[in-house]
Amino acid sequence: MTRKHGWIGGLLAIPLLLAACSSNNGSNEAAGPNSGGSTSAASDGAGEPYELTMAYFTLGSVPKDQLLIQDELNKITKAKLNTTVKLLPISISTWQNQINLMLTSNEKLDLMPILGNTYANQVAKGQLVELDELLAKHGTGILEALGQDYASAAMINGKTYAVPSVRDLAQSYGFQIRKDLVDKYNLNLGQVKELEDLEPILKTIKDNEPNMIPLVNQAGGSPFSDTFSTRDSLGDDMGVLLNNGQDLKVVNWFETEEYAATLKLMREWYKAGYIGKDAVTNKESTSDQIKGGKGAGNLANMKPGYDVQESRQAGMPIVSVEMMPPVAKTSTVTNIMWGIAKNSDKPERALQFLNLMYTDKDIVNLLDWGIEGKHYVKVSDNVIDYPQGVTAGNVGYAGTGWLFGNQFLSYIFKGDDEQLWEKMKEFNTNAIKSKALGFTFDSTSVKTEFAAVSNVLSQYRLALECGALDPDKVLPEFIKKLKDAGIDKIIAEKQKQLDAWAAANGK
């Protein structure tokens, strides 16, 4: 009997213990911001204190010194704007789901990067704050950094809802691979121009490194679709412009011979083992796969200084070959933008902070490189290096440079071209420009078809593009499903909007 009672007593004690723990936590948390708040009230901040929530995606895992960066950042923002910023990194593979959930459930969220393919949809649903007025008032730094052309590339119906980050605003496409493999097997990258040219390289790797996947894909992404492209996807691939948008005729990409031929090639590669047999269910980023020794290389969107950037990501030397010259399309500009969520309580404050991300060298470098002395040391005025004992493999923080506002304010890493940003500017200006640059499709009027086609795309596309299915059998089925879902109606609507846009902009 007594034993039984003791047992029950123990059980009863558990919730009490839990309650005690949680109340402790509560008081700790409460004490933190309060003590911070009292110091800031004394300083000359702009208005009352506010905590911004800034969500963004990370390509690999969340860096371990994430919180240190946040604390350091808050010292700056507290002084300048009387604002603290809560950083909310989300893995890229779950980004779309998470951000949709946050937006629809009205969670606390102020600033977030916006990916070009969801932009129009988010605007149509009223999830983004209109920025024109705010930009004129608090965002002059952003407008200056971008220049008028690029700032207006993201306009929908003459209004701005997001601003592109300042980075490579065009894209070239190519293949990247571990340098040690190139040296070991004497691979000749120079000859590679077309996808077919990759075949001997992939074969060599498959034959000599049977446990390695020669061509890896992004988590939930196809090996080539976003990373080797001759089309202007016009944002969503439902109706595209061929030949990098050199003429304004919208066609169904999935019906083109080029698409069919590429699928066929992917099928051969899949069968030969050049693409992973588990590519369809892959949940790892390309750089993680290469880092882990599982993969050899991948197709990629490239830009000046790409090799060095990737070597740093993968923690080992990477070399690459450019297969297609740089092209600028709406999608390459609006690819990565920043917007303010409708959920935001203080959009002005969010924009003021965003403005700092485009103008304040300290903030940009903090987010890009981490803390001076801990994550990097200065070698010269604008060049940095890892501190002693720190390497790409064990550094506690590495940000995504092209994401956080104005990359041209970022320090140049030792080993990178010191003229990198000048070259990047040149890259942006010299790129082939799609004639539809600046056009964003508004899908509201074909919402039903858009949803139905999206479902068909998520059903077929990945498996086909990874080569896991035989295109001879499945591609016709895929095309038929697309037509049933109403892709032709979307294409017609897109053509109509594009013609109207072209007429209005004198193209």
Next chain:
Amino acid sequence: MRHKQSNQLNSWLDCVLSGLRNDEERVANIMGSTAKRWKKFTPLFLLMLPGLAYLIVNNYLPMFGMIIAFKDINFSKGILGSDWVGLKNFEYLFKTSDAFIITRNTILYNASFIVVNTIGAIGLAILLNEIRQKFFQRFYQSVIILPHLISMVVVSYLVYALLSSETGLINKTILPWFGAEPIAWYSSKEYWPYILTVVNIWKGIGYLSVVYLASIISIDPEYYEAATLDGATKWQQIRTITIPLIMPVITMMTLLAIGRIFYSDFGLFYQVPMDSGILSETTNVIDTYVYRALMNLGDIGMSSAAGVYQSIVGFVLVLLSNYAVRKFSKENALF
């Protein structure tokens, strides 16, 4: 020993039931006195309160959200302020064969799960009951109920360990034994009805068979003794004693399952196929469809439409199955 226990249980139940009956009579006698009635039943109402509150908050309040399915939700205008769009949100469901596929999958999967799991669980329960050594009986019980306690995410990776093309046991070890070609399981939709059924049995059968075992144990052993004396075989005993005597439990468990036929195990249909799009023809059920609609399209109007569709079809199905049950045995019907 077992016999004694069950007798004790029965007499206890009798006592409670007769007590209730007496109460009813007394209630009838004192119907006039409201105050006394209140006094009598207040504790019962109080007991009911938390459950009722939960029901209202969890099951009735969200019904308000159904209007979202008929609106073009714009976050700047709010839910009530957004424009009405009639049935427009539902169009995409019927634009393709999606609505048909997810309805078919949901019903067929759940129906086959009910049949297969019930038969399997009863068989297993009878087998367990025949094991005389206590240690082994306990051991097997624990082993078969273990999968019930594993999270679906873990299950999905167990399945992946078997089916993966690069490292999976089946593709790397078992198929080569037979000289067969490896199969790309995650892009071949034709296998998934079987895979999902097997996974579901493996996971669900233990729990169900323990329920049946409990009712088999409570059968009076004298029946079996008498049958053995008359020279009945084991098979005859099972057919004529065990099955008929646990029939009420079987009916009840099956009815409960039929009532939930339109709710599918989300983890099973989403996690186990690794969210592979190409399998959706055989793995997409209404729950996963609604989830994907919200997550991929981010359109709460359209995903609510799918949710409302689920509720309506589910409601019709419950009515139908209840009707069927009434025909079969009236006292087992829900209403």
